[in-house]
Amino acid sequence: MENEERNLEDRLETVTTLLERTLSWLEERQGVGEVERISATVEQTKREAELADKLAAAEREVAELKAAGTPSVLNSLRRTLPAATTEMLAKQGVGEGPIDVRTLDAALAGLSLEQRIAVKSQLLRAGAIA
Numbered sequence: 001m002e003n004e005e006r007n008l009e010d011r012l013e014t015v016t017t018l019l020e021r022t023l024s025w026l027e028e029r030q031g032v033g034e035v036e037r038i039s040a041t042v043e044q045t046k047r048e049a050e051l052a053d054k055l056a057a058a059e060r061e062v063a064e065l066k067a068a069g070t071p072s073v074l075n076s077l078r079r080t081l082p083a084a085t086t087e088m089l090a091k092q093g094v095g096e097g098p099i100d101v102r103t104l105d106a107a108l109a110g111l112s113l114e115q116r117i118a119v120k121s122q123l124l125r126a127g128a129i130a
Contacts, residue, residue: 085122
């Protein structure tokens with residue numbers, strides 16, 4: 001029993017010594033490698049201020065145009081099909097107004113892939129198909 005108490009005391013003494021060493025090591029390291037908070041300000045140049053003003057003005061103009069309901073540039077473009085495309089579609093029974101996709105595919109069946117793509121892109125630009 002006395003031997004176990006002695007062994008326990010030795011172990012506690014060893015642990016205490018190690019804790020003291022660790023504590024002193026931590027105290028030494030506390031001042032080393034520590035960085036204080038760094039803060040900086042960036043001054044805005046005259047050019048950046050001008051660009052910020054232009055951006056704000058452009059954003060205001062866009063907001064005003066949206067509020068006024070002004071049609072966009074894309075909506076005001078001329079939307080017509082080339083005469084050859086209109087004629088080819090008329091021969092296949094596809095007339096004015098919105099075009100049904102299945103009817104269009106049937107009408108373009110005799111064309112090559114490149115020609116079908118060209119006709120469909122023209123119709124898309126003209127607003128005839130969505």
